[in-house]
Amino acid sequence: MPRPKSKKELLELSNSNYKKLIDVVDLLSEKETYSDFPPGTMNRNIRDVLAHLHHWHLMFLDWYSVGMKNEIPVMPAKGFSWKETPALNKIIWEKYNSVDYKKVRKMFDKSFSDIQTIINQHTEKELFEKKRYKWTGTTSLGQYLVSATSSHYDWALSLIKKSKKIQDW
Secondary structure, three states, rough: OOOOOHHHHHHHHHHHHHHHHHHHHHHHHHHHHOOOOOOOOOOOOHHHHEEEEEHHHHHHHHHHHOOOOOOOOOOOEOOHHOOOOOOHHHHHHHOOOOOHHHHHHHHHHHHHHHHHHHHHHHOOOHHHHHOHHHHHHOOOOHHHHHHHHHHHHHHHHHHHHHEEEEEEE
16 A cells, blocks of 8 residues: 555554554564564564564654644654664664563553554644644654554564564574
């Protein structure tokens, strides 16, 4: 499905991609859930992937909270430019590296729900009108939400499937 351009499409794709991701994760054996991926990826296992998604949800929620007060949030995070997201992602990985998988899973599910609440409380125009909010610049709130949800879940699913295929779990 192409990038969502309506509230309905955004809700459908964010929910369906989340469900696809969770379905794959839930079908993994305990060994697969806790095994490391092949060398070459920063996110080394399922916990790392879900923690990464969770933290990007939290960053979006922070941007949203600040931005909706008509202030300009620091994006992507304090001390980082968009070109420095690999370094930011490494810090995110380090932050959750010792957190238990089950706790990360609950945090991810909760932050997903929080994002869905935001989508649901906005009209289509509020979500997809470009330049509507000062903090989103020339893009729309909806495009930020696509990046924080469905597109990011596609990345996660692809990484998990590729790792699973290489590892031949």
